[in-house]
Amino acid sequence: xxxxxxxxxxxxxxxxxxxxxxxxxxxxxxxxxxxxxxxxxxxxxxxxxxxxxxxxxxxxxxxxxxx
Ligand SMILES: [Zn+2]
Numbered sequence: 429x430x431x432x433x434x435x436x437x438x439x440x441x442x443x444x445x446x447x448x449x450x451x452x453x454x455x456x457x458x459x460x461x462x463x464x465x466x467x468x469x470x471x472x473x474x475x476x477x478x479x480x481x482x483x484x485x486x487x488x489x490x491x492x493x494x495x
Contacts, residue, residue, distance in 0.1 A: 431484060433477035439474040449485065459493050468492050 431440040458469035470487035477483070 431475045433480065433482050434484070435482045436477065436480045438467070438477050438478045438479035440482075442473070442475045444474040444476050444483075446472045446474045446485065446491055460492070 429442075431442060433440050439490070458467060458474055460467045468489070470489040470492070472487055474484050475484050475486060
């Protein structure tokens with residue numbers, strides 16, 4: 429899926445790895461559901477705009493998240 433920079437409408441570079449200093453796991457996004465074993469988590473990826481440097485975080489597993 430192409431991601432377009434919301435600042436300058438340039439096509440962004442996907443699949444950049446997110447890492448946080450001192451934490452090799454990076455940032456993860458999780459959603460708690462009802463029930464103990466139904467929580468879901470996803471590793472965060474980033475896309476970078478090569479034109480203006482805007483960074484957008486996203487996950488691939490978004491379809492598993494529910495409202
Ligand atoms: Zn941009």
